[in-house]
Amino acid sequence: MNYNFSVADYRPQDLDRKWQARWAEARVFEPTEDPSKPKFYCLEMFAYPSGHAHVGHVRNYIIGDVIARTKRLRGFNVLHPFGWDAFGLPAENAAIKHGIHPEVSTFGNIAHMKGQLQRLGISYAWDREFATCTPEYYRWNQWLFIRMFERGLAYRKRSTVNWCPVDQTVLANEQVVDGACWRCGTTVETRDLEQWFLKITHYADELLAALDTLTRWPEKVLTMQRNWIGRSEGARVRFALAEPIGGTDGIEVFTTRIDTICGSTFVLIAPEHPLVEPIAAAREDGAAFRAQVNRFRTQDRTARISGEVEKEGLFTGRFAVNPFTGEQVPIWVANFVLGEYGTGAVMAVPAHDQRDFEFARKYSLPIRVVVRPADGEAANPDALEEAYSDDGVLVESGEWSGLPSAEARARMTEHAKAKGFGEGTVQYRLKDWGISRQRYWGTPIPMVYCERDDIQPVPDDQLPVVLPKVAEFTGRGASPLAQVREFVETTCPKCGGPARRETDTMDTFVDSSWYFDRFADPHNDTLPFDPAKVKYWLPVDFYSGGIEHAILHLIYSRFFTRVFRDLGLLDHDEPFLQLLTQGMVLKDGKVMSKSKGNVVDPDTMIQKYGADALRLYVMFVAPPENEIEWTDAGLEGSYRFLARVWRFVDTWCEAVRGVPLPTAAGGDALELSPAERTLRRRTHETIRRVTADIEERQHLNTAVSAMMELVNDLYAFAPPDDRKAGSDGDRVERRSVLREAIEALVLMLSPFAPHTAEELWERLGHEGGLAAAAWPTFDPAVAKAETVVVPVQVNGKLRGRITVSPEATEAELREAALADPAVQSHIAGKTVRKVIVAQGRLVSVVVG
């Protein structure tokens, strides 16, 4: 593309280089704690160093940078750091495939991506940069893990876990999406393994309740977290066994509908239920029974993905006693009962639960109606087409009959408690977080197994447990660390005898659950962070990142914040005050990805148009939350706008340099022409709009629009061609209002287009760069219009406009409106029934 300008060339690439070098040299983005200034912590989710950042990734960093740069000019002490979420599977998989050690590829990728961000001019405090894969960082994962272990918040148990056969590792529940691995999409299998868990459920109630305090989070994310935690109030009820099974004499069930218990005609247990094995053992056909139950266990995860699984069950031959009716009810194993939720057993009430209803119909089990609609008759069980699962009034329930459901629940729960066979309880869907991973490229779990002393944590003074170099990555067999003899073989910290190290590593989400605290004090080698520094900087004021972290990262971080709080290291509850989830950048209607070949590389765009045009385009095209479709034409439009600003300011900067501002002392002595007053008004209106759009709503697109409008006004006010042709621009009033407008524009543009703005600011005669500048001040008195145009409606249709003073009274507006010729022609010969005046906004005349 060949651009040539009449006045001066806009060469953004030169500006990028010049100003990036100056910023780095002057270290202008490196804050220190300063109690005299309000602080602002602006953070974008740190990056996994995958190799190359495309414009989709980069969009988020630009959003954060606009906020950070604005806040600096607004007088805040801004912390805007960046780092690398550097452990993880892709690097290890690359090692298996290409033989490059994860450490080598990771640091190579970091170097490249850091360069990309620097070329975009993102104002990061690079002094605070760190990568989570360094012992200086991950030793604090280990330290924290041991603190949690000491408090019972980290524990080991054998459990059925999600296993990804491709990644060869365990996945947390949060990492299973539609029954498949969140990373590679492979269908997840189950395995029974000894695993380390973090007790996030300890904070379930608090994590749920505190969502109400997160008023600056998107509703969507709050809803997702609420559903994920999944609190339900109900009761545990014990059904005695008709005859004991292997020393057990009862089954506990969880129900939210104890009011329907008299209609419970059978009990269902999960295939994983502990009673399954003793029942099988006592059966003559035990092997066949086990085989069938096993089929249930393996079937569900895979089959559920596609939709409904046929409900299936197997009668155990055993019976339990319904504690409310005293009746014996059969016990079945059912494929749809979840072992890991509640007690793994449910009381089935076919008349009032759709699943139980289908099951009862299939196996011809009795159906008993015990709730009728509040205003209707009890249904005939034989005629039922589906379960009636709403609340109603109890029937056929002995002494409870006639009670409304809600009251029945309370009183029947009390009864169960009084009789000792049940109690009210709260159940969560949230489960403890399994963090063991059978992989290499992660934080070693700092535990030692001793034959004599069982499980022992590594003493603090022996931390970090350093990840040993592994020479070969085969991708086969057990954890790679298990092959490293000198790592595995150790001594017991308690007895000194031979012991074995834990060879699993931690889920990488541990790394990202507290990195934002570490940024407050990134080089601390005696604690994860200095509590005083965290107290100054935290919580994060503005946090932005992808919606894909709505549950995983954002719930783990809220959990870890509470753990640190309870360790006395910090004193806030919530890590992120405001959350913005930015939309993705699409190309050709699809998410950018290397495999689809539709990646837009920021460096290519920067080479062509400069960093500022790219930044401005991505901010202007849509609000940050929206998805956007990448178009080169849109980028060119932003380039044109910057060139237009450049041309204008470059033309007039000499004429306005050093001219007293209209706001300066004595400035009110200036006698402004109407056009000059209008420009001032437009300038201040723009300041108001841009400031509010950025700070209050983060509508960065309309902030840019407002500036474009001001530039259009400026071209009309002082066409650059005038100056070229020798026109004066000499009148001091004219130059004064021009200077005010230009400087405000350059300052407001600087968060979006910092390189261009810095250069123009310098050409306007300012020293010390934008770091020494302040955001322009909005003056409501100046912004006030001298006259306003008020629309007039007749019977709801726009019929005329009147020009009046903004202070015009209701009576004046009414009079002017009725006198307007255009309005007159529509009300002539009719009776004016009503005139509504919205002061300064509109007059509405009703005739009939």
Add this chain to the structure above:
RNA sequence: GCGAAAGUGGCGGAACUGGCAGACGCGCCGGACUUAGGAUCCGGUGGCCGCAAGGCCGUGGGGGUUCGACUCCCCCCUUUCGCACCA
């Protein structure tokens, strides 16, 4: 099925607590400047009727509240996202 968000020109999107629908930009059309320009500057650009002035229609569909509805209420349709046998 449950939950959340959203439907506005050819396109991306504006419209604060109900008050001039379509700001701003892209694209397109025209003009100026030019040897020329895909550069730049200026103007036009929702649909229909009209030479024009002007009129009528118009924010997914249908109803309602109101002097006035993109905005509020009810019903429906569509799209996107999340959860999905949680007892």
